[in-house]
Amino acid sequence: MTTLTAHTESSPRTGKIRLANVIRSEWIKFWSVRSTSITLVAAGLATIALGMIFSAVAESDDVEGPAALLSDPVDIALGSIGLTEMIIGVLGVIFVAGEYSTGLIRTTFASVGRRSRVIAAKAVVIATGVFAVGLVAVTGAVAAGQALYAGSQATVAVTEVWEVVLGTTLYLTGIALIGVALGFMLRSTAGGIGTLFGTVFIGPGLLTLLPESVTDAFMKYLPSEAGSAMMSRVSDPELLSRSAGYAVFAAWVIGLLIVAGVLVNRRDA
Amino acid sequence: MIEVANLTKRYGSFTAVDDLTFAVQPGIVTGFLGPNGSGKSTTMRMILGLDAPTAGTATVGGRALSRHDRPLTSLGFLLDAGAVHPTRSAFDHLRALAVTNGIPTSRVDEVLEIVGLGEVGRRRSGGFSLGMGQRLGIAAALLGDPEVVMLDEPVNGLDPEGILWIRHLLQDLARDGRTVFVSSHLMSEMELMAEHFVIIGQGRLIEDISVDELRVMAAGEKTHVRADRLDDLVGLLRADGVDIVSDDRETVSVSGLDPGDIGAVARDNGIALTALVPEQRSLEDVFMSLTADAVQYHGAPNKVAAG
The missing domain is CATH 3.30.70 (Alpha-Beta Plaits)
Incomplete structure (x- = not known):
């Protein structure tokens, strides 16, 4: 039964596994499953489409309601970004927790040996995908918005727009990484998504119910509020400065990934 | 060669694996037998480095599997045939595994042919039957052309033709000089396949015994x-x-x-x-009586010497 044996020239037995091997593997995994790849692309397209709709609606004079309160054309064009964030965050959770639910994670860990490499590779893959798609989507939404919403305040300096586009894209990327970290920590899709929504998307809203002195002190350090500082064009006294926003948000992302790494290495898989 | 020495795994007050010592030799198929819940899968997870032992060691070729440069080229394994994303194709599943260990994609097509999934390799694996899923799991185990093959309940879900196929496959692998370690909770599945048996009950070693010795025990x-x-x-x-x-x-x-x-x-x-x-008596009878009162037996490792 010679077929059992691999051709020796095609099966290198020397050399260690490099992170690049694991990244390639995770890249194949990400793009070979519909639920992950389609979600990412759909989120990008939805961001552009909704941005165009919001901008077109805002352009018509007889608008009343929330959209009328927004006068910044960039804000209008990115009006659906909250939805995009949620989808991207869920995507990050599913990319990891889905592998726990099938049990594939055991195969992955045993095949790779060092588990932190798996976390790193998944983080690199989803960050790359979300950054690329996010950059296109956010740029597309803003550009379409600029074209469609020719309101009086429509002229916005290009450098300012790019700061918003970059901040928004990086925020989306970070949210995906928080999803990845939560997926590794909680090992369950439901638990990961629940925690993500509770802490990142809904939690801050609940905090506003606390006394103002408390919320003023803590609120701006939450990932979502640090993210708002990254994404806003005009500085807001209730938020951190843009650079402080980047630093705080990065600390959240890196911190959560490190906690995930510690837990994953300590626990049985 | 797989060596397990004083391997113990406790979950709180429950002892899943209790001071287990045995060695799996190359060149033969070794059956790993025990009733459901006797600790077979836990032992295999420790051999794979997935679960940390409470005490003792489990090594492959003298080292923990995670210490191997490319684990899949040292030990190929099947833990759970269902551990595949249902919308990913068999080909992509194997390709993703192969690249972690630097195994070329050409080998993916090879193993798909070996297990008889060449035709359906590009289809989503969610549509696979239980038996096809087992074949995919076995394909993954063969990817790295490993010296040691370890399969957890590979016969589950296979039809008689499939069981015959896997029996010949594993015996061929053993004849190549590889170490083949296969778990099952049914002696009837294993007695035609394996030459040696490691039998455990309630996490403890009951017998580390050749099939010939077992047949002597079966004489009524x-x-x-x-x-x-x-x-x-x-x-x-x-x-x-x-x-x-x-x-x-x-x-x-x-x-x-x-x-x-x-x-x-x-x-x-x-x-x-x-x-x-x-x-x-059938070997199944002997196995049943050996494991029926597992508690009374103590591990008596008689084949621990390196080989």
Whole structure:
């Protein structure tokens, strides 16, 4: 039964596994499953489409309601970004927790040996995908918005727009990484998504119910509020400065990934 | 070669694996047998480095699997055939695994052919039958052309043709000089496949035994006898330490005497035997009785020497 044996020239037995091997593997995994790849692309397209709709609606004079309160054309064009964030965050959770639910994670860990490499590779893959798609989507939404919403305040300096586009894209990327970290920590899709929504998307809203002195002190350090500082064009006294926003948000992302790494290495898989 | 030494795994007050010591030798198929919940999968997870032992060690070729440069080229494994994303194709599943260990994509097509999934490799694996899923799991185990192959319940869900196929596959792998370690909770599945057995119950080693030794254990004490003058023969056989019970009108079972001795008595007295059948227990019976009272047995490793 010679077929059992691999051709020796095609099966290198020397050399260690490099992170690049694991990244390639995770890249194949990400793009070979519909639920992950389609979600990412759909989120990008939805961001552009909704941005165009919001901008077109805002352009018509007889608008009343929330959209009328927004006068910044960039804000209008990115009006659906909250939805995009949620989808991207869920995507990050599913990319990891889905592998726990099938049990594939055991195969992955045993095949790779060092588990932190798996976390790193998944983080690199989803960050790359979300950054690329996010950059296109956010740029597309803003550009379409600029074209469609020719309101009086429509002229916005290009450098300012790019700061918003970059901040928004990086925020989306970070949210995906928080999803990845939560997926590794909680090992369950439901638990990961629940925690993500509770802490990142809904939690801050609940905090506003606390006394103002408390919320003023803590609120701006939450990932979502640090993210708002990254994404806003005009500085807001209730938020951190843009650079402080980047630093705080990065600390959240890196911190959560490190906690995930510690837990994953300590626990049985 | 897989070596397990004093391996123990406790979950709180529950001991899943209890001071297990055995070695799995290359060149033969070794069956890892025990009732459900006896600790087989936990042991395999520790061999794979997935679960940390509470005490003891599990090594592959002298080192923990995670210390191997490319684990899949040292040990190929099947833990759970369902551990595949249902919308990913068999090909992509194997390709993602292969690249982690620097195994070329050409090998993916090779193993798909070996397990008979060449035709359906590009289809989503969610549509696979249980048996096809097992074949995919076995393909993954063969990816790295490993020296050691470890399969957890690979026969589950396979039809008789599939069982025959896997038996030949594993025996061929062993003949190549590889170490083949296969778990099952059914002796009937394993007795035609394996030459050696590691039998555990409640996490403890019950027997580390060759199939020949096991067959000796299976030899029964009773002999079923039929004869033309059965009553006369029974009278002649009666002696101290001989127990004769009638099975039915024409048959008795005799214990305490060798079949040869019974035949000699019949011959010497001109009695024609019409049946002389030594009772042979099935290996399944032996396995059942060995594991029925697992608690009373203590691990007695007799094959721990390196080989």
